Amino acid sequence: MSEAYGLIGHPLGHSMSPFLHKALFALGGKDASYRLLDLAPETMEQQVQDMTGYLGWNVTIPYKERIIPLLDRLDPSAARYNAVNCVRREPDGTLTGYNTDCTGFLHAVRDFSLGGRVLLLGCGGAGRMMATEAATAGAQLTIGVRNPEKPELTALAAHLRKAYPAAGVQLLPFGEISGDFDLLLNSTPVGMFPHTEGCPVPDAVIRRCGAVFDAIYNPEQTRLMELARQAGIPTVGGMDMLVQQAACAQEIWYGAQFSEADLAALTRQAQAQLARQEAHP
Incomplete structure (x- = not known):
């Protein structure tokens, strides 16, 4: 049967x-x-x-x-x-x-620097996993979210700081993201089919990143990935x-x-x- x-x-x-x-x-x-x-x-x-x-x-x-x-x-x-x-x-x-x-995430980003300056977009179920793995690797981690004051997010940031003291963790609203990053991780659904025109951050933020991983797999090339590739930045999608x-x-x-x-x-x-x-x- x-x-x-x-x-x-x-x-x-x-x-x-x-x-x-x-x-x-x-x-x-x-x-x-x-x-x-x-x-x-x-x-x-x-x-x-x-x-x-x-x-x-x-x-x-x-x-x-x-x-x-x-x-x-x-x-x-x-x-x-x-x-x-x-x-x-x-x-x-x-x-x-x-x-x-x-398991899938670590395989997908195996060629990127997870322990460097990392920008994580979104912090839901998949985002918390990515945040934890980046902190484990000792990343200087910036987490971009809509509302950084949400209790579950501040609790996560406090936990990561305590559990992984070699890492740096900060929460920022999307509109306040600045600086250069070795790796951008997108865990938001922005840009997912059928709303493929969406991009979670402006082009100016993307251009300050050394590499991009987008957990979205449909479409194969999201708007985020297209903008990164136009700037000569290596990308990996979610498939x-x-x-x-x-x-x-x-x-x-x-x-x-x-x-x-x-x-x-x-x-x-x-x-x-x-x-x-x-x-x-």
Whole structure:
């Protein structure tokens, strides 16, 4: 009997996750299905409790934090960031939350300087993970957000300063970002399909950055990345991170193992699939 997995979030739009997981199931020799589960915010908790037929699922915006009270335990990978993007139903029916975003993120930025002067845009579930990894690497970290006075953000900054004293952490409104940076990390949804004209910061900020990582994967080239490339700044988009975290999720769900060559090939296939979708919406 085919096993059921899926992705919960709202809104989900044109997600690449079904394409990726179907390909990974084929590589892993697994008879399984993967569905998009767009859960309405007002009924999300009840809908998750009703997902008894699913052996696991991924979690995306806006539920990476909200799902935590519905789980029986957190793996250290999720507790570290207080954010969950992968859930496994254990044989006894209990639910464990994991965070596989970190695996994908570190793979995506492996050629960049994560321990230098880092500008992080946004600080939701994925942003907190990026902030933690940058602080772990000893970065001088500036976090650009809409409201730096939010208690959860000031608490995060205080925690990072205490836990990683070699790092520097400051919170700033988007409009007050200044200075030069070795690396810009975008964890906001600004510029994501279908609102591809958006860019989270002005061109003047982008031009003061040595490299850019945008966690958005649709479109493959966001406005942020286009402006960076026009200035001769190296960029990486979110597809590599998406593929790596999906492979990590399948390892958690049923013990799958994939080669780097297979995942690199899948990244290229996913980018080609995305281009076809954009050409024929």
